[in-house]
Amino acid sequence: MNSNSEAGYQRVAKISAHLNPSSCSMEQGRVLGRMNCRSKGGASGFKVAILGAAGGIGQPLAMLMKMNPLVSVLHLYDVVNTPGVTADISHMDTGAVVRGFLGPQQLENALTGMNLVIIPAGVPRKPGMTRDDLFNINAGIVKTLCEGIVRCCPGAIVNLISNPVNSTVPIAAEVFKKAGTFDPKKLLGVTMLDVVRANTFVAEVLGLDPREVDVPVVGGHAGVTILPLLSQVKPKCSFTPEEISYLTARIQNGGTEVVEAKAGSGSATLSMAYAAVKFADACLRGLRGDAGIVECAFVASQVPLPNSHPVYIHPSATRHVTELPFFASKVRLGRTGVEEIYPLGPLNEYERAGLEKAKKELAASIQKGVSFIKN
Numbered sequence: 470m471n472s473n474s475e476a477g478y479q480r481v482a483k484i485s486a487h488l489n490p491s492s493c494s495m496e497q498g499r500v501l502g503r504m505n506c507r508s509k510g511g512a513s514g515f516k517v518a519i520l521g522a523a524g525g526i527g528q529p530l531a532m533l534m535k536m537n538p539l540v541s542v543l544h545l546y547d548v549v550n551t552p553g554v555t556a557d558i559s560h561m562d563t564g565a566v567v568r569g570f571l572g573p574q575q576l577e578n579a580l581t582g583m584n585l586v587i588i589p590a591g592v593p594r595k596p597g598m599t600r601d602d603l604f605n606i607n608a609g610i611v612k613t614l615c616e617g618i619v620r621c622c623p624g625a626i627v628n629l630i631s632n633p634v635n636s637t638v639p640i641a642a643e644v645f646k647k648a649g650t651f652d653p654k655k656l657l658g659v660t661m662l663d664v665v666r667a668n669t670f671v672a673e674v675l676g677l678d679p680r681e682v683d684v685p686v687v688g689g690h691a692g693v694t695i696l697p698l699l700s701q702v703k704p705k706c707s708f709t710p711e712e713i714s715y716l717t718a719r720i721q722n723g724g725t726e727v728v729e730a731k732a733g734s735g736s737a738t739l740s741m742a743y744a745a746v747k748f749a750d751a752c753l754r755g756l757r758g759d760a761g762i763v764e765c766a767f768v769a770s771q772v773p774l775p776n777s778h779p780v781y782i783h784p785s786a787t788r789h790v791t792e793l794p795f796f797a798s799k800v801r802l803g804r805t806g807v808e809e810i811y812p813l814g815p816l817n818e819y820e821r822a823g824l825e826k827a828k829k830e831l832a833a834s835i836q837k838g839v840s841f842i843k844n
């Protein structure tokens with residue numbers, strides 16, 4: 470970036486913080502319009518929208534994305550409270566220009582031109598509920614937001630956080646298919662929190678720094694569909710049968726552990742925002758063209774793909790991955806999104822039994838999402 474564009478960019482960022490596009494005068498609107506034009510060319514980086522930005526996950530996620538140097542423009546959309554959250558976040562002296570959007574009439578402006586859309590919109594669990602109990606409310610929210618994506622940024626990468634992920638991702642896919650814009654490389658259910666938890670809990674047992682630990686977690690994002698592959702932990706290690714059942718249960722019930730501790734005030738928000746940013750950053754580094762970006766995500770695992778290049782599936786992956794239309798596994802992220810789906814690798818007997826249970830529940834959750842749009 471040259472110094473002129475840097476100066477222009479700082480002016481834009483400064484004045485943007487004072488102007489709310491939804492409530493400014495015509496003159497202010499003209500100034501803001503001019504600034505928005507300049508800001509597009511002012512900073513190099515990606516344009517990211519967060520839908521549900523005023524929520525428990527949305528707010529810390531917005532803060533952390535404002536700190537991400539790969540982000541040049543950050544759009545914060547919600548049906549409540551975005552003016553306040555936007556004013557607050559926009560005072561942070563980092564590069565991204567922040568703009569707030571409130572209510573359905575501003576959804577299209579929030580989405581237009583975005584490279585990455587992160588969706589943590591929807592209701593969270595209370596103690597005693599399953600993630601599937603959120604379906605009735607969150608399915609409709611995800612459908613509406615995805616219809617906006619179809620109209621305004623059909624080529625964007627979508628990171629879907631709203632639960633139940635095992636059903637909301639198929640819902641999003643059906644909305645995109647119906648509109649003829651579905652690109653399976655670009656739709657990713659966020660299961661990163663399962664990996665983050667698995668790394669933490671395994672590190673505790675092994676007495677290691679969690680940053681040194683890498684646990685693949687495959688399947689889906691609810692109960693038994695969360696399948697940690699403890700036989701493939703890096704660094705290479707072994708566990709007793711007791712450790713395996715303790716770790717598997719704790720990783721599968723990590724969400725419930727937080728829901729119960731919060732005792733009715735919601736589910737994981739801070740660790741989720743951390744995980745979402747870790748995942749979004751990986752997607753952006755992939756878009757930038759960085760090599761070797763591999764993370765776990767819940768993605769469409771079948772070819773062929775009309776109007777797009779097929780996802781490359783390693784031959785030995787097909788046996789495990791493509792039996793279900795969606796599955797969480799390790800994927801390589803690149804300029805076009807998911808560029809490779811990795812095989813599950815060798816599973817031990819315990820993991821094979823877990824996989825069978827996971828597949829049964831996953832098949833029903835996926836079908837429920839598909840039927841919501843088709844019927």
Ligand SMILES: NC(=O)C1=CN([C@@H]2O[C@H](COP(=O)(O)OP(=O)(O)OC[C@H]3O[C@@H](n4cnc5c(N)ncnc54)[C@H](O)[C@@H]3O)[C@@H](O)[C@H]2O)C=CC1
Nearest residue numbers: 521523524525526547548589590591592593630631632662
């Ligand atoms: N994938 C994962 O690993 C995780 C997923 N979640 C899920 O994330 C979702 C959000 O959780 P929280 O942030 O704790 O909930 P929250 O209730 O604190 O925030 C949700 C936000 O979504 C907004 N919202 C509702 N309808 C909307 C619409 N039509 N358009 C835009 N925004 C809308 C609300 O106004 C609210 O600000 C829940 O479904 C939760 O289950 C939570 C933790 C982990």
Ligand SMILES: O=C([O-])CC(=O)C(=O)O
Nearest residue numbers: 594662723724725736737
């Ligand atoms: O448990 C929940 O409802 C929220 C969630 O998905 C998680 O924390 O993994």
